[in-house]
Amino acid sequence: MNRLQQWLRAACRPPVQVSVGAEPAPAGSRRPGSRRRRAAGHAALVLATALLAALNGTHVYAAAGVARDPASTEQVLVAVAVVLPLLLVPSRPMLAWRLGWLALLLSPLLSAGWWGGWPWAAPQLLVLLVAFCVAGMRQPRPVLWWMFGLSVLPWGWWLVRDIPNLNGPASATLVFTAVTIAVSSVGSRLRAQSALATQTVRTDTERARRAVLEERARIARELHDVVAHHLSLIAVQAETAPFRLGELPEPTRAEFAALSEVAREALTEMRRLLGVLRQDRSAELAPQPRLTEVPALVDSARRAGVAVDLSVSPGLDAVPAGVGVCAYRIVQESLSNASRHASGATVTVTVDQGMDTVLVRVANGPGAPVDRPSPPPAGPARPAGPAGQEAHGHGLTGMRERVALLGGSLAAGPTSAGGFEVSAVLPLREFG
Numbered sequence: 421m422n423r424l425q426q427w428l429r430a431a432c433r434p435p436v437q438v439s440v441g442a443e444p445a446p447a448g449s450r451r452p453g454s455r456r457r458r459a460a461g462h463a464a465l466v467l468a469t470a471l472l473a474a475l476n477g478t479h480v481y482a483a484a485g486v487a488r489d490p491a492s493t494e495q496v497l498v499a500v501a502v503v504l505p506l507l508l509v510p511s512r513p514m515l516a517w518r519l520g521w522l523a524l525l526l527s528p529l530l531s532a533g534w535w536g537g538w539p540w541a542a543p544q545l546l547v548l549l550v551a552f553c554v555a556g557m558r559q560p561r562p563v564l565w566w567m568f569g570l571s572v573l574p575w576g577w578w579l580v581r582d583i584p585n586l587n588g589p590a591s592a593t594l595v596f597t598a599v600t601i602a603v604s605s606v607g608s609r610l611r612a613q614s615a616l617a618t619q620t621v622r623t624d625t626e627r628a629r630r631a632v633l634e635e636r637a638r639i640a641r642e643l644h645d646v647v648a649h650h651l652s653l654i655a656v657q658a659e660t661a662p663f664r665l666g667e668l669p670e671p672t673r674a675e676f677a678a679l680s681e682v683a684r685e686a687l688t689e690m691r692r693l694l695g696v697l698r699q700d701r702s703a704e705l706a707p708q709p710r711l712t713e714v715p716a717l718v719d720s721a722r723r724a725g726v727a728v729d730l731s732v733s734p735g736l737d738a739v740p741a742g743v744g745v746c747a748y749r750i751v752q753e754s755l756s757n758a759s760r761h762a763s764g765a766t767v768t769v770t771v772d773q774g775m776d777t778v779l780v781r782v783a784n785g786p787g788a789p790v791d792r793p794s795p796p797p798a799g800p801a802r803p804a805g806p807a808g809q810e811a812h813g814h815g816l817t818g819m820r821e822r823v824a825l826l827g828g829s830l831a832a833g834p835t836s837a838g839g840f841e842v843s844a845v846l847p848l849r850e851f852g
Contacts, residue, residue, distance in 0.1 A: 437559070438566045443514050444558040465507060472503040472543040479541060499541070502527065506547045513555035517567065520548040524574045540575065545592060553599060557607035564607065568600040628817075635818045639825060647690065655683035711736045711744035711778075714751055714771060721755045727766040728755070733773045743846050746822045747771060747780045750830075753819055754782035754842045762786065765839060777828075778846045786838035819844065 480499035502523040508516035528539040552571060556564045572593050658680035662673050709717075718730045736744070751769055758767045762784045770781040816832055819842065823830040828846040835841050 433562075435566055437563045438570065441514070441563075443512055461510070465510065469503060469506045472506065472547065473500040476500065476503055476541050476543040498526075502541075502544045503547045505551060509551050509554050513551055513558065516551040517548065517555045520544070520551050521570060521574075524548060524571075528574075540592075549596070549599060552596070553603050556600070556603040557610060559607065561604055561608070564600065564604055568596060572596055632817060632821065635821050639818075639822055651683050651687045651690070655680050655687065658683060708741070708745055709748040709752075710741070711739050711747050711771065714748060714769070717748070717752060717755070718769060721759065721767075724759065726755065726759045727764075729766065729768045731768075731770045731772075733771065735773055736771065736778075739773065739778060740848065743778055743826060743848060746826055746828075746846055747778055747844070749822060750780050750819050750842065750844050751782055753816075758782070758784040758840070762839065773848075776847060776849050778848060780844045780846065781841070782843075783835065783841040784839045816842075 476499045477496050480496050502520075505516040505519040505523070508519070523544060524540065527541075527544065548571065552567060556567055559567070575592065658676045661676045662668050668676075714732060714736075715730060718728045721728050739747070751771070755767060755769070758765065765785040767782065767784040770779070772779045772781075819832070820830055823844050823846065826846050828844060830842070830844045832842045833840070
């Protein structure tokens with residue numbers, strides 16, 4: 421019973437869509453056009469409609485003898501009206517086809533409009549054919565063939581009568597059949613292209629989302645090492661305080677013991693979290709970089725052929741570890757992007773520590789002409805770091821994630837000289 425109901429629903433769906441269904445979306449991607457081009461298209465449509473209306477109206481005017489019989493003016497108006505659905509084809513093709521089909525049913529009542537022995541004028545059939553093509557390309561194949569059957573149904577009697585001489589209805593039926601086959605093929609291809617374009621957009625969106633999530637997880641793994649180090653120090657100092665500070669009251673000893681227990685519980689929970697976040701086991705063996713290692717990073721880039729001018733303020737060894745890792749990664753990513761996208765350009769690296777912030781600035785001039793665009797992409801970057809070191813981060817995406825995690829600000833963009841500059845301000849107050 422359920423299978424029969426499903427079959428009935430599937431069988432009823434095409435005629436329902438043909439009769440009262442909503443306008444389907446265009447098959448294929450729509451390219452945005454200029455306002456002038458759209459205006460030209462509308463003007464051409466209005467002109468074509470006016471020409472067809474004038475042609476059909478003139479024919480009925482001459483055939484009906486309106487000059488001798490003013491009552492026949494209504495027939496001229498009807499002859500003009502049957503081509504007006506052409507104006508709806510660009511925006512509402514299904515509605516245009518329905519109106520054209522209704523006009524096809526009513527045209528036999530317009531005796532003066534007969535062309536060559538049958539009641540449908542060539543302009544009227546042309547309008548119906550155009551609406552059929554545009555609407556049919558947006559419909560699935562069953563709906564398209566229902567539209568074909570309804571389009572040729574009104575002249576069925578004339579078709580049977582006209583078989584011996586293959587004029588009029590027979591020729592129109594052959595034309596509609598050929599057009600239907602062509603529209604079916606084109607519509608299927610356009611729908612396939614549209615589905616592929618939609619899937620490509622979804623894939624790119626998902627890839628970007630996963631890149632952000634992976635970058636956040638990697639940042640969390642790096643910060644775990646920093647925070648775990650401080651928690652370990654807290655636990656060790658709390659446990660050894662009673663022995664280092666001599667005789668202490670019992671409440672104080674209990675307070676230190678509770679502090680040590682809480683620190684070790686927090687450290688255990690962080691290690692469990694790290695087990696969830698860590699996917700690349702080889703990353704566990706790599707020590708976290710420090711800001712004082714930036715000169716070594718620059719030397720490595722110079723050995724790779726990148727011209728780098730480095731300016732580093734003293735006292736960077738006192739910068740908190742979290743800020744140091746972030747600043748190091750920004751310099752690393754920026755040097756990598758400059759070497760890949762601005763080959764031959766001089767790169768200026770500035771790391772300046774103020775009272776409450778650390779300023780990291782990496783700027784490069786215009787490089788040698790290459791086939792790729794000069795601004796660095798948001799994709800994975802290979803650092804100009806030590807040999808064998810894998811690429812870290814996801815370009816500007818990774819930089820922004822790191823800076824936002826520290827509550828800082830980052831600006832990146834092309835310079836007036838044709839180069840590219842990355843500038844980050846990292847606060848020290850929350851971490852000092």
